Amino acid sequence: MSRNSFLESTLQGFARAVSKALQSEHAATQPGLLQHLDPRVRVLGILALVVSVVLCRRAEAIAAIFLVAVALAVASRVSLTSLARRVWLVVLGFSGVIAVPALFLTPGEPLVAAPALHLSISVQGVRTAVLLVLRVETAATLTTVLVLSTAWTHILKALRSLHLPAEIVTMLAMTHRYVFLLIETANQMFESRQSRTVGILSSAERRRMTTRTAGVLLSKSIELSQEVYLAMLSRGFRGEVRLLSDFRLQLCDYASLTAFFLTACATVWMGR
Amino acid sequence: MHIPDGYLSPSTCATFYVVAASGWYGALKRIKQLLATRAIPLISVFAAFCFVVMMFNVPLPGGTTGHAVGVGVSTIVLGPWGSILAISIALAIQALFFGDGGITTLGANCFNMAMVGSFTAYALYRLVAANSDLKSRRRVLAAAIAGYVAINASALVTAVELGVQPMLFHDASGTPLYAPYPLHVAIPAMMIGHLTLAGLAEAVIAAGMVSYLQRADLGLLGGLISGTRGVSGPASTPTPLAVATSEPSPGRLWWIVACLMLLTPLGILAAGTAWGEWSSAAFTSPHTRDQIAAGSGNHALPSSVPVGIQRLSAVWTAPFPGYAPSFIRNPMFGYLLSAIFGVGLLVLASLIARAVSRKWSAGNLHS
Numbered sequence: 001m002s003r004n005s006f007l008e009s010t011l012q013g014f015a016r017a018v019s020k021a022l023q024s025e026h027a028a029t030q031p032g033l034l035q036h037l038d039p040r041v042r043v044l045g046i047l048a049l050v051v052s053v054v055l056c057r058r059a060e061a062i063a064a065i066f067l068v069a070v071a072l073a074v075a076s077r078v079s080l081t082s083l084a085r086r087v088w089l090v091v092l093g094f095s096g097v098i099a100v101p102a103l104f105l106t107p108g109e110p111l112v113a114a115p116a117l118h119l120s121i122s123v124q125g126v127r128t129a130v131l132l133v134l135r136v137e138t139a140a141t142l143t144t145v146l147v148l149s150t151a152w153t154h155i156l157k158a159l160r161s162l163h164l165p166a167e168i169v170t171m172l173a174m175t176h177r178y179v180f181l182l183i184e185t186a187n188q189m190f191e192s193r194q195s196r197t198v199g200i201l202s203s204a205e206r207r208r209m210t211t212r213t214a215g216v217l218l219s220k221s222i223e224l225s226q227e228v229y230l231a232m233l234s235r236g237f238r239g240e241v242r243l244l245s246d247f248r249l250q251l252c253d254y255a256s257l258t259a260f261f262l263t264a265c266a267t268v269w270m271g272r
Numbered sequence: 273m274h275i276p277d278g279y280l281s282p283s284t285c286a287t288f289y290v291v292a293a294s295g296w297y298g299a300l301k302r303i304k305q306l307l308a309t310r311a312i313p314l315i316s317v318f319a320a321f322c323f324v325v326m327m328f329n330v331p332l333p334g335g336t337t338g339h340a341v342g343v344g345v346s347t348i349v350l351g352p353w354g355s356i357l358a359i360s361i362a363l364a365i366q367a368l369f370f371g372d373g374g375i376t377t378l379g380a381n382c383f384n385m386a387m388v389g390s391f392t393a394y395a396l397y398r399l400v401a402a403n404s405d406l407k408s409r410r411r412v413l414a415a416a417i418a419g420y421v422a423i424n425a426s427a428l429v430t431a432v433e434l435g436v437q438p439m440l441f442h443d444a445s446g447t448p449l450y451a452p453y454p455l456h457v458a459i460p461a462m463m464i465g466h467l468t469l470a471g472l473a474e475a476v477i478a479a480g481m482v483s484y485l486q487r488a489d490l491g492l493l494g495g496l497i498s499g500t501r502g503v504s505g506p507a508s509t510p511t512p513l514a515v516a517t518s519e520p521s522p523g524r525l526w527w528i529v530a531c532l533m534l535l536t537p538l539g540i541l542a543a544g545t546a547w548g549e550w551s552s553a554a555f556t557s558p559h560t561r562d563q564i565a566a567g568s569g570n571h572a573l574p575s576s577v578p579v580g581i582q583r584l585s586a587v588w589t590a591p592f593p594g595y596a597p598s599f600i601r602n603p604m605f606g607y608l609l610s611a612i613f614g615v616g617l618l619v620l621a622s623l624i625a626r627a628v629s630r631k632w633s634a635g636n637l638h639s
Contacts, residue, residue: 006329006337013327102452124447139277174316175361182324206331211480219489225317
């Protein structure tokens with residue numbers, strides 16, 4: 001790996017973020033189970049399941065919800081391969097690394113012991129590691145299924161209809177829009193710099209280059225915010241935020257919401 | 273430092289949502305007062321900037337790289353209230369859209385990174401930069417220190433949140449139900465990475481950007497939100513929007529009291545009995561006798577309960593002894609109820625005192 005690989009890894013990070021966003025937009029337009037439901041039902045239902053997973057104290061109950069999440073993904077035409085790449089492997093790598101030492105460090109009844117190495121795995125250690133990994137995997141799967149089956153604008157509208165302040169919803173919407181513009185801007189700056197870089201930069205020069213790019217991006221962001229503000233004023237913005245909400249609940253939405261809440265309550269009851 | 277779902281208990285998540293919501297409310301109110309209609313586009317675009325900066329791979333000494341949060345530079349440019357909003361919005365987008373950090377833990381993540389980070393960075397930047405010139409090297413150093421300490425303060429708070437989980441939330445067999453490591457493991461594990469890589473990345477980004485802005489866009493260092501954009505020369509301390517110029521309003525005080533009440537169950541974490549606050553029963557139990565002796569330089573204790581303690585302890589029996597009312601089994605709820613009861617009594621006493629004082633003042637006026 002070259003010493004200028006920080007440039008490549010930053011550019012790869014940008015590309016991954018844009019690719020994830022495109023993937024989400026594409027999946028949200030597929031005809032599937034969740035896509036047919038009102039976005040408010042999707043947001044509330046998935047949120048109820050995530051909360052039930054966090055409340056649950058038994059691995060068996062969490063595993064049942066994990067299967068529900070996988071079934072929802074399949075029924076909503078969310079690719080299991082992308083789910084595995086985007087969530088399962090990443091979470092397993094991150095939470096697995098965190099959970100493994102818990103096998104040895106959690107005090108309790110010994111399950112397996114290696115006296116020569118002064119190591120022992122406790123029953124409590126195994127339980128806590130399984131609970132942690134399973135809980136994080138399930139919550140992340142549910143969240144990702146929601147994001148992949150719902151357009152960002154619909155998530156925001158649903159949050160607004162759940163009484164999140166209009167200013168916050170507007171800021172989330174605008175931030176999401178300008179994140180991609182600024183990623184594109186930063187991408188171009190790094191690419192143009194990369195194309196003009198010959199040889200290996202020193203460590204100090206690489207740092208200077210990164211901070212200068214961040215500084216230019218900051219100045220551009222401030223200018224952009226002023227332009228956006230003027231554009232908003234020209235369209236009659238006077239500080240009042242109004243969002244359109246054209247959602248209509250159907251019978252199947254009520255039924256689905258009931259099913260979501262019953263599942264969540266059953267999980268909490270079984271996992272108490 | 274982004275805590276995913278499942279690492280914190282529901283009650284911890286709910287507590288931090290309440291604390292974070294009060295912070296967001298205060299920040300939004302303050303920003304709208306200062307910026308009026310400009311607040312929304314400025315904070316939105318700045319949040320997008322913070323999001324993108326979090327993706328930068330910052331080269332560090334030793335050939336490695338790290339990621340910064342951008343809390344140092346956002347506090348310097350926007351002030352702590354603006355920074356709270358911008359970083360929180362960026363974290364919300366990361367959690368909701370990119371699955372980085374949990375939904376149930378969003379309140380805790382915003383508290384740790386946006387709130388603790390912004391206020392720490394603000395205090396340190398003001399302290400170190402003092403009244404130095406906007407173009408001075410001292411401001412670059414101040415930014416580096418502010419960024420480094422802010423990110424480490426955030427990491428420490430995160431580690432404490434994770435470290436108290438096994439103490440507070442475990443099942444009957446002792447299995448931790450959420451984050452499994454106690455404080456003596458969680459704190460070093462979290463801090464090693466932040467004292468080295470993440471802290472350095474934050475310091476490099478904050479110092480490097482202040483140095484760049486000193487040459488290219490000095491106005492941004494002069495307090496963007498307070499309307500001083502374009503300041504080019506005079507040595508003026510940045511006066512970002514966070515400089516509190518008015519007395520705290522009663523509404524805000526109520527919020528603070530409410531937050532403190534919610535945090536009262538932290539008292540359960542203290543092990544043993546506070547020195548000098550022993551009950552007569554503490555002198556009869558061998559376990560507490562050992563604790564008292566250990567805490568008193570191993571001086572020998574009297575063999576029986578001292579007569580004075582025994583006599584006076586019977587004078588008054590508290591309705592909520594040890595902040596644990598007898599009719600409540602859950603100690604956390606007992607603490608919370610005690611806090612509500614205590615605050616209620618104080619409010620009642622202050623209302624009575626105010627009514628008496630008004631009556632007395634009116635009587636004096638008439639006479």
